[in-house]
Amino acid sequence: MPGLPVVFSAMAAVSPTLEARTVPRWVRSTLWFLLIVAVLVLVWEAYKFIWTQLEWTWPVRPINRSMPHTWDIVSAMFRPARRGGEDILLVILAEAALFTLREAVLGFVIGGVFGFLLAVVFVRSPLAERSLMPYVVASQTVPIIAVAPMVVLWAGRNDWPQWVAVAFIASYLTFFPVTINTLRGLQSPDPTATELMRSYAARPGQVLRKLQVPAALPYIFTALKISATASVIGSIIGELPAGFPDGLGRVLLNFASTFSTSPEKLFATVFMSAVAGIVFVAAVSLAERVVVRSRPEVFAGDMLTPDEGRAG
Amino acid sequence: MSAVEIRGVGKTFGRGAGVVEALQNINLSIETGEFVSLIGPSGCGKSTLLRLVGDLLAPSTGTLTVGGKTPHAAREDRDYGMVFQKATLLDWRTVRRNVELPLEIMGIDGEERQSRAAEMLALVGLSEFAGHYPWQLSGGMQQRVAIARALSFEPSLLLMDEPFGALDEMTREAMQDELLRIWERTKRTVIFVTHSIPEAVFLSQRVAVMSRRPGRISRVVDVGLPYPRDEDTREDQGFYDKITEVREALREHE
Numbered sequence: 345m346p347g348l349p350v351v352f353s354a355m356a357a358v359s360p361t362l363e364a365r366t367v368p369r370w371v372r373s374t375l376w377f378l379l380i381v382a383v384l385v386l387v388w389e390a391y392k393f394i395w396t397q398l399e400w401t402w403p404v405r406p407i408n409r410s411m412p413h414t415w416d417i418v419s420a421m422f423r424p425a426r427r428g429g430e431d432i433l434l435v436i437l438a439e440a441a442l443f444t445l446r447e448a449v450l451g452f453v454i455g456g457v458f459g460f461l462l463a464v465v466f467v468r469s470p471l472a473e474r475s476l477m478p479y480v481v482a483s484q485t486v487p488i489i490a491v492a493p494m495v496v497l498w499a500g501r502n503d504w505p506q507w508v509a510v511a512f513i514a515s516y517l518t519f520f521p522v523t524i525n526t527l528r529g530l531q532s533p534d535p536t537a538t539e540l541m542r543s544y545a546a547r548p549g550q551v552l553r554k555l556q557v558p559a560a561l562p563y564i565f566t567a568l569k570i571s572a573t574a575s576v577i578g579s580i581i582g583e584l585p586a587g588f589p590d591g592l593g594r595v596l597l598n599f600a601s602t603f604s605t606s607p608e609k610l611f612a613t614v615f616m617s618a619v620a621g622i623v624f625v626a627a628v629s630l631a632e633r634v635v636v637r638s639r640p641e642v643f644a645g646d647m648l649t650p651d652e653g654r655a656g
Numbered sequence: 657m658s659a660v661e662i663r664g665v666g667k668t669f670g671r672g673a674g675v676v677e678a679l680q681n682i683n684l685s686i687e688t689g690e691f692v693s694l695i696g697p698s699g700c701g702k703s704t705l706l707r708l709v710g711d712l713l714a715p716s717t718g719t720l721t722v723g724g725k726t727p728h729a730a731r732e733d734r735d736y737g738m739v740f741q742k743a744t745l746l747d748w749r750t751v752r753r754n755v756e757l758p759l760e761i762m763g764i765d766g767e768e769r770q771s772r773a774a775e776m777l778a779l780v781g782l783s784e785f786a787g788h789y790p791w792q793l794s795g796g797m798q799q800r801v802a803i804a805r806a807l808s809f810e811p812s813l814l815l816m817d818e819p820f821g822a823l824d825e826m827t828r829e830a831m832q833d834e835l836l837r838i839w840e841r842t843k844r845t846v847i848f849v850t851h852s853i854p855e856a857v858f859l860s861q862r863v864a865v866m867s868r869r870p871g872r873i874s875r876v877v878d879v880g881l882p883y884p885r886d887e888d889t890r891e892d893q894g895f896y897d898k899i900t901e902v903r904e905a906l907r908e909h910e
């Protein structure tokens with residue numbers, strides 16, 4: 345997945361302790377990212393070339409109608425999306441991605457807050473956890489594609505903007521990882537730490553604020569990164585039954601129907617969806633670096649690389 | 657009035673076939689300002705007894721009072737300072753903020769908190785490390801922070817469960833010296849659990865020797881060596897005699 349290097353470079357950029365060596369870490373991470381993109385392009389083109397030469401057809405025929413050249417995908421982005429249209433594809437895709445990201449961010453926030461509160465209820469009341477957890481798990485096995493039209497309809501009757509309805513659909517996917525991980529994190533403090541709090545006669549709210557929530561933060565951010573990608577997917581799926589033309593969902597549907605004639609447009613849209621997810625995850629990772637400070641991973645900066653170990 | 661009164665206390669864990677009688681008929685009274693150690697073989701119920709005093713567990717039989725109050729009331733009054741074998745510092749807080757933690761919980765305002773934390777860190781010789789994080793300290797330094805934290809709110813009773821158990825011999829002796837120095841300055845009542853006979857004898861006025869299964873106090877040895885105790889005490893014949901006395905008391909009841 346090409347997203348990780350971006351995330352890492354974003355993380356390194358705000359971590360001053362890490363770049364001891366001459367090349368800043370974020371430069372190295374960016375170079376790695378570009379290298380991986382180059383390798384992926386190379387593999388794609390090599391596949392096309394070799395399979396064409398040897399006349400292989402399995403698993404995918406290397407014809408341009410199913411596997412367009414990478415440069416065709418790129419150049420398609422800079423041509424008008426429709427005959428006689430004004431905007432180039434890239435602009436249309438960027439606007440669609442921003443629209444979808446807006447839904448995703450709202451869905452992420454709604455799901456994150458709800459998921460966190462649910463975890464707090466569960467950690468405070470084992471009875472609530474035992475009786476409600478099965479429903480929480482079951483909620484995730486209901487296909488979101490079935491939930492989406494209901495939410496859209498319900499929001500329409502209540503005069504809510506449709507993008508808000510889509511955000512709620514996205515939040516349906518995002519609260520679950522947050523609940524599960526936060527619960528784990530709230531339960532993570534050492535029993536002796538809990539006993540210490542008890543010996544100070546701390547109230548439950550104080551134990552939560554001063555011990556459990558800080559201990560849960562790394563767990564919560566792990567969940568938020570999962571939720572960030574899930575909220576983009578949830579928004580795209582949520583847009584389909586809504587049927588409005590603005591988001592990535594509609595664009596994907598349109599270009600899927602013209603795939604046989606111009607496949608590069610669908611690939612470009614897929615690429616843009618991935619970029620939207622990567623940007624979102626990178627933003628969450630950045631927030632993590634700011635909020636969760638002074639964790640042992642900072643040691644990574646002090647550790648010898650294998651090369652240095654041999655030299656010294 | 658004695659600081660701690662333990663009367664006929666027993667503690668049984670579990671029920672049915674898995675029942676464990678951890679403590680049976682424990683009687684002990686500890687004077688205000690006294691330093692008492694609990695020593696005994698592993699599993700004899702030292703930690704359990706300490707946790708009963710600290711209201712982290714409820715006794716199955718008998719009664720405990722702490723300064724004339726129930727352990728629960730004493731805990732609500734913040735009478736206990738606890739130190740465990742693990743320092744259990746919060747690794748997202750600096751050393752200073754770790755020491756301030758109980759003060760924050762007790763609603764003491766910022767300025768007062770800072771000055772008390774500074775005072776406590778000076779007491780344990782860690783002023784320079786106030787801004788460090790726990791994982792930047794050695795095990796012995798972390799344990800000193802834990803002691804500073806336990807003393808920060810001036811509890812009347814210090815409960816220490818093998819606080820130096822994870823330290824090497826050199827650090828351990830240095831920590832013992834430091835603890836005695838602090839004790840003589842602050843005159844807190846201390847109940848100190850340990851596995852080490854020399855440690856118990858060096859620190860305490862009295863050593864309660866416990867025997868195993870079900871845990872009982874088999875003997876209370878009066879140490880009677882004068883304070884301040886220092887390196888000379890460690891080489892004193894009286895010190896060795898007391899060590900022998902405690903060792904024999906432990907063996908008698910094996």
Ligand SMILES: Nc1ncnc2c1ncn2[C@@H]1O[C@H](COP(=O)(O)OP(=O)(O)OP(=O)(O)O)[C@@H](O)[C@H]1O
Pocket residue numbers: 669670676678696697698699700701702703704705
């Ligand atoms: N929460 C518990 N549930 C069940 N049994 C327990 C519990 N806590 C302690 N016990 C049992 O009580 C007995 C005494 O345990 P305790 O921890 O007090 O011993 P200890 O003297 O502190 O031992 P050590 O020196 O190894 O720390 C043991 O047999 C132990 O198995």
Ligand SMILES: [Mg+2]
Pocket residue numbers: 702703704817
């Ligand atoms: Mg113990």
